[in-house]
């Protein structure tokens with residue numbers, strides 16, 4: 504089943520001599536449960552693509568349809584709810600709230616959404632993240648890998664259909680990078696989540712089902728990985 508359909512997507516920034524075409528007429532589809540790696544040189548448009556799919560920025564032209572609905576056809580309120588419930592965003596810098604502990608950071612999206620915390624799901628998630636004995640620690644009391652696991656927990660607490668990760672291991676050593684990717688892959692399989700990961704790391708890209716390569720805002724290859 505197709506979950507994401509991108510048609511003729513264009514994004515330009517600035518005007519006149521400062522005009523930059525970040526994405527230049529991109530089209531592709533993603534099936535539910537697919538793990539897609541997005542690779543390409545610096546400035547090729549990878550983060551822009553993720554921001555547009557996550558509804559963080561608006562395209563200049565083109566459409567993004569998720570689960571049969573064009574995301575920018577939604578009202579601003581609907582779009583905010585869609586972003587909170589259907590999309591999990593993971594960044595290179597963990598963006599945790601420094602004064603909230605591990606459990607509070609992970610459950611923040613539920614609180615912002617006025618929803619009750621399902622303790623069973625929370626404990627299961629904290630267990631998967633390997634943070635059982637860090638629940639009341641503050642971000643500054645955690646290692647980089649642990650902080651990234653908290654940010655993944657925050658992205659997954661709503662059980663989103665789509666997980667978008669922008670260089671999620673960009674700040675981590677090999678062992679932690681490996682653990683983070685294993686975690687994202689586990690969640691991708693267990694919850695049949697669709698996972699899009701922007702990465703510079705070829706080893707990570709090769710673990711995906713499919714690799715999209717961007718160059719100067721164009722898709723120059725779209726390869727399925729044979730396993």
Ligand SMILES: Nc1ncnc2c1ncn2[C@@H]1O[C@H](COP(=O)(O)OP(=O)(O)OP(=O)(O)O)[C@@H](O)[C@H]1O
Nearest residue numbers: 516517523524525544545546547548549550551552
């Ligand atoms: N807010 C912005 N204003 C102006 N130009 C921008 C903005 N964001 C991105 N760009 C430009 O759009 C192009 C694509 O940027 P983008 O961040 O998507 O690339 P990227 O492939 O993710 O790069 P990197 O691997 O370095 O993170 C770049 O040329 C960049 O300078």
